[in-house]
Amino acid sequence: MELFYTSTQHIDLDARNLVVDGDEFHHLVRVLRKKTGEKILVTDGNGLRCEASIAEIGKTSFTADILACSRIDRPNTEVTVALSLLKAPQRFELFLEKATELGVSTIIPMLTARTLSHPSNEKVQGKLNRWRTIMLSAARQSKRHYLPQLTEPLTFKKAAALQGYDLKLIPYELSEAPPKVKCSGKKILFLIGGEGGFTANEIEEARAAGFNELSFGKTILRAETAGIFAVALVRTQLLEEERIEWF
Template identity: 35%
Template sequence: MELPVFYAKALMPGEDTYTMDEATSKYCIQVLRREKGQPVLLTNGRGQQFTAAILDDNRKKCMVQVSGHTTVPPPAPALRIAISFTKNASRIEWFLEKATEIGVQSIIPLLTRRTEKEKFKTERLENILVAAMLQSQQSWLPELAAPLTFEALVQESAVPQQFIAHCQPEQKTPLQQAMQPGRDTLILIGPEGDFTPEEISLALERGFQPVSLGNTRLRTETAGVVACVLMNAVNG
């Protein structure tokens, strides 16, 4: 039986004990019914996974004895996705969950001319990322970057492979054919209503390659998940 994994944001190698926060303690003790002496796993979301045993099964302040740790190297190459958040919060939350499970390293909320959702509850979204990381048994928490304007991103980005997925009727290469495995990659996913022609032109001027995600028109969050799947598949 696999051991449950818990998020321990502040835990670092070399520490002998760690006290879980109240929400994690409640889940561990009250929901999963773990007891004193039982083993657990913890991760700080930065590549370290810790083996431990419960010292104090307090449901508000569960304390564990750390017995060792292993370090998981960061995923390589790095896959980044910049996506315009949708007005419907549940759709972008669904995307964040799936992107984390698939294995994306960085998610950038993209502010475009047609973006309708520019503000969001960061803490809630980070909790979704943590839950998805634990569910998929990973040790690296994706970075949820600060929102960035389209213009700033395309002008500042220096990622080796840069793509823009848009719906304009011009020549585009399927992503899985345009992308080379083993190289850090960034893809831009537009808002409901797509990027403006001016934004597309600016991206192309800055070296972004236009790509297609298939033959059907996709919702923003669906396009994001498809892009994550294809990027991951190219890298095997």
């Protein structure tokens, strides 16, 4: 059974009902042609899982009766990727989709010294809305009970200064350090450069902020590929340790 999303504010556990609207309503009613009486699975994207039966369908939303609920534990391994905005928007969007499928916890659009795309303040909100829609679709496809967070764009300096991480890693094409890091049970932050990579000054700044360099191999990866690889690296470790509750 497919998993769908609604906000926490739209779920009333006391009244045993919930409301679905927006893109999820459109997908369920206009695309999948769901009818009253049909059962669906719904999450608030924060670990709550509800089995519900569609009760009443309106023009822009529907209500459903909650039949059963459970709470999914939050993953104890969290991966944040700060990726430079890219000149080709479809490449950044590919990263959003695949990283969400692989289990990323937070994505930070980043502006580095060599970032070629600098959207105006007026365009940022529209981009964020589009990106969240892409991530929601990917989360639905992969049946994630915890939606990844998407932040406002940050400069490299602000991203490098972020606190609260157990591991801070910066893949760098001139590094020879293999990615032999233990990720299980940790909060991890990756900084991924865009076209042209990071400058030498940025690498030094990252080192001073407590980041460790590592290599993703001798070949040079595109920025979006490196971002996807970073999340896949952690996922692989967790699968090897059978910690598949990360999803």
